[in-house]
Amino acid sequence: MNQKTFFAFIGPSVLMMVLFIALPLATVLKQSFYQTQSVYETLEVETCSPTFTGQVCVKEIKTIPIIGDNGKVITQTNYVGLSNYQNVLELPRVIAAFANNSWHEFMLIDFWKALRFTLSFTLITLPLVLFFGLLIALCINNVAKSIRGPVIFVSLLPMIITPVIGALAIRWLFIGDGVLTSFLEWWLAKDIAMFAQAWTIEFMMTFYRVWHVAPFAAIVFYAGLQTVNQDTIESAIIDGASRWQKLRFVILPHLMPLIVFVTLIHLMDAYRVFEEVVGFSSQAHVISLQWLTYDFLTADLMGNRSIGRASASSMLTMIGITLLLIPVLRGVWNDYKGKRL
Amino acid sequence: MKDINLIKQPLTLRFSSYFFLIFWCIVAAFPIFWISVISVKLPLDAFNSNALNVIFGPATLSQGKGLSFIDITVGLAIILFTAKLTTGWLGRKVNQYSPNGYLGFGWIIGSMTFGISFIVVFFAIMPSILSVLNEYTGVLGNNIIGFSTEHYSTVWFERDFINNFKNSLLVTTGVVTISLTFGTLAGYGLARSGSNLAFWILIIALVFRALPHSVLVTGYLPFFINSAEILRPIFGDAAPTLYGMPWATVAVLVAINQPFTIWMLRSFFQSIPAELDEAARVDGCSHFQAFRRVIMPVMWPGVITTGLFSFLLAYNDFLVTSMLLEAQNTTMVPAIASMFNMETTTTDQVVAVAAAVSIIAPLFFLVMFFQRQIVSGLTAGAVKG
Known part of the structure; x- marks a missing residue:
């Protein structure tokens, strides 16, 4: 079987494995260094509630996610280096546990x-x-x-x-x-x-x-x-x-x-x-x-x-x-x- | 020579073999038998601490729901008769009536017709005949074992399990056809090529086979959720959100399945002598014509076997479908997981059991029809590959 026929036969399958297995793997590797978070803004919010004597208003500072034009929360993706791995491995806790011998x-x-x-x-x-x-x-x-x-x-x-x-x-x-x-x-x-x-x-x-x-x-x-x-x-x-x-x-x-x-x-x-x-x-x-x-x-x-x-x-x-x-x-x-x- | 071996065996060894096998068969079948028993009992019986009460179901019986001696005998007779037919008769008929080279389709159509007619006879015709028969036979017609199908009707008609069933059907059909189409081509190419490249492709496929599925799902999920925005430059406003689409999970499952498919099909193709395609080539066929007209007709057993395993993967999958489909519109297996997680009353629990039995019932028939193919599939990868 010459090279050309060989590629014709295995082509579709290999292409699919590249597209649907190798490519997702590459994305996972990339994603593991990035973090997507909602963008927050800090607002002063005044909430008023009615009581017998009138309204009581409380002012407080809240952090709330910004909502974009399409009604979804705006997110941004940042490069965070190894911090995702640190979050999963939780090395400080591991060291503490070993220090306590526990x-x-x-x-x-x-x-x-x-x-x-x-x-x-x-x-x-x-x-x-x-x-x-x-x-x-x-x-x-x-x-x-x-x-x-x-x-x-x-x-x-x-x-x-x-x-x-x-x-x-x-x-x-x-x-x-x-x-x-x-x-x-x-x-x-x-x-x-x-x-x-x-x-x-x-x-x-x-x-x-x-x-x-x-x-x-x-x-x-x-x-x-x-x-x-x-x-x-x-x-x-x-x-x-x-x-x-x-x-x-x-x-x-x-x-x-x-x-x-x-x-x-x-x-x-x-x-x-x-x-x-x-x-x-x-x-x-x-x-x-x-x-x-x-x-x-x-x-x-x-x-x-x-x-x-x-x-x-x-x-x-x-x-x-x-x-x-x-x-x-x-x-x-x-x-x-x-x-x- | 086998006989010498058998005669020489001491009696104790043979006895312990039989004994162990009986023990193993009980262990293998008991959990499955038990959930089928529970599924036809009312909750009071189903979760009774006394095993005999669970089997005979006095509470179910007292509600007038049960099976008589005649029901049981006739039911068992029909099941045994069906088993007998599937092992010999069905295969012969399929071989007889399938047009040349389309044995695979013959099997699919034959087993589907057979399955449907069994369901019609067993669940529609038989009960109505038996209920008449029970009235005229006195003691033999009295109910002796509690039996109620109400949980099944709850699952299928009230809980909308039919929708999940349709999704399962769509996903499995898609996975089996696509992975076989791509897999046979690649398997044939790999079996007939001795190059280093072929070897490395197989090794990489083996590594892909080892990937935990959650890794792939992690790669897919963000893309699936945002696909409408990502694909907009290519498809314009028609770009679909892939998340929640049953046919989109087909692509994922096919990909997960592909390494295994090409390994298995390759070992089946290797068992077909290469002289066969050489002869066809001498007669003036191109490689592709030889593949289609000469090799494929003798490859049906291998294709059916590989198709069975692809079917099992797609049908049994929980992780991919539960992650990439919306909770209201999943296939059957994730649906049952949500069912037993939210179970609150004992009735809900028995309903979940009935759903579980509904899911594994087709698998039971699958083993009955295709025992030989499954065994040959398990050994093909190992012995030849």
């Missing part, structure tokens, strides 16, 4: 609270997803062919369900006197409120995410198990390998590329954790990085959106995912170069 104080700062949850969520769910995915795949591979279809059908349900609704479904099991909360209360014989403290909410979120992603890992691994070289397995058996050794030295190495693949996808997706915060309405206790940006973007009561701070937290979020993915991508890159040589 983890609790540190965790009161939104950005660091979100970062702590996002990272621990990603790193805790990853091994669980890999483990349960592998376990389900091995079990499906172990049972009669006739029931594999129905089992895969049921397994697909948690995976394709709308994430917000999946989280809600788990929440409705536990909320108030929900069926599982009453079961736990009966079992442990004490009063349980699953939505009153952070750690139970985080536990439910982790459970939801593993429930949601393990089927994906299981199906990928199951497909990989179909292509394990039977000759190698047989020779391993002849050599007297135990079941565990077979799994450890034949099957797992065979699945390794798939494990890397699932890890890569899961790191990308778990780092984006957001729907859980919405589904469990946990913003009072647990927030994630994406939710923080979302919150900055949401209009407040005055209709203002802090675009500048949202951009800064977006950029920080992106730096985070890049750092997280570098080890995995380097592995893929070395692999690719190795194949080429």
